[in-house]
Amino acid sequence: MTDEDLTIDDEIVARARIHAREVLCDHDLEIDRASLEWEVTTRARRRAGACRWNASREVATIVLTRQAYERYEWETFAGVVRHELVHAWEFQQYGESGHGSRFREQAARLEAPRHCETFSEPRYVLRCLASDCDWSARRHQASKPVKSPDQYRCGSCGSDIEVEHADSGRAWTSASGFGGTKAALGDDW
Secondary structure, eight states: OOOGGHHHHHHHHHHHHHHHEEEEEHHHHHGGGGGGEEEESSSSSSSSSSEEEEETEEEEEEEEHHHHHHHHHHHHHHHHHHHHHHHHHHHHHHOOSSSSSSHHHHHTTTTTOOOOOOOOOOEEEEOOOOOOOOOEEEEESHHHHHHHHGOOOOTOOOOOEEEETTOOOEEESSSHHHHHHHHHGGOOO
């Protein structure tokens, strides 16, 4: 393979592996690197990384998102790599992983963020309609609450919610409002 044959995905994996090796050496985190695989995805829309565990093979696969790599500064993306390394460590040591106290302790040692920031703007914003509540949620896909907000309630106070199409600013509170907005926006949806 020549330098011309290398892709951005190859660059992402190479930089991530080098960073992982440095982190593991500097922080004495016991990860079996032979049981650690790397992938790059272009499908993710909000998460910069993920770690999947294959229990039958006892292999952790760190999946990094190309769009996040392209948008973040290296230090931010390196934080994503460290975050996913903690998940890989938990999977290899305990067969499970989450964001609990064990994760937080190791993430602090590696100076890894507990949660990785999203790298894209949401398509939809859900908001509480109560005047004294500031609850909101972001969505990247037309989930059930986006399509039928009248079937759901505020996550904080239980009041009715509305959904806003982020690009257009148009909002709706029902399934028919969703359909009407989608039809009205046409190609701008």
